[in-house]
Amino acid sequence: PSIVRLECALRGGPPHLRVAKLRRRGRGAGRRTMEGGNQVQVWENTYIMQPKDEEKFLPSRVSATIERVMNEYFKDKEYSVEEAKNWTLDVSNDIKAAVKELNIPRYKIIVQVVIGEQASQGIRVASKFLWDVTSDNWASYTFQNQSLFAVGMVFGCYYE
Structure with a gap:
């Protein structure tokens, strides 16, 4: 039986552009390198459509993680318009790394700060997603001190 494999190869231009190509292979076929010699290994689908109960994105655990990271990061900061842009990038990366340490398998993690x-x-922060309500979820935390506020949101989207 043939197996359909998706191979992505970089083909010139900027490094963030990838070209996908479908190819059928018979059993025992060897791997061929694509143009330029770049080849990406792609795993076959497991068809696990729902997470196990112990592997679900738990907002309480993630909220506690966001709170810990944001309190640590902003504890001695005073608002500065020049530095706020860098702070959002730094704290977003810190939150994402901390959430990934929770080892929530098969979830894409999206962080917004x-x-x-x-x-x-007054301010209202809103986000909109198209997702599966049985497996996808989100968590947030709002930090405030005398000079600034910061809202950290983490979205966990289950993927097969």
Whole structure:
């Protein structure tokens, strides 16, 4: 029986552009390198469509992780418009790394952080996703001190 494999190869241009090519192979066929010699190994689908109960994205665990990271990061910070852009990138990466340490298998992790100045204003942060309500979930935490607020949101999307 033939197995359909998806091989992605880099074909010139910027490194972030990838070209996908489907190819049928018979049993025992050897691997051929694509143009340029770059080849990416792609795993076959497991058809596990739902996570096990012990492997689900638990918002309580993730919220505690976001809280720990944000409290550590922002504990001595005062709002600075020049530095806020870098802070969002840094704390987003820190949160993502900490959530990945929770070892939640088969979930794509998306992190969004919003930082603003405390100036007696109101703000509403919203996000919209198309997802499976039985397996996908989200968690958030809001940090506030005298000079700034920061909202950290983590979305976990299950993938097969």
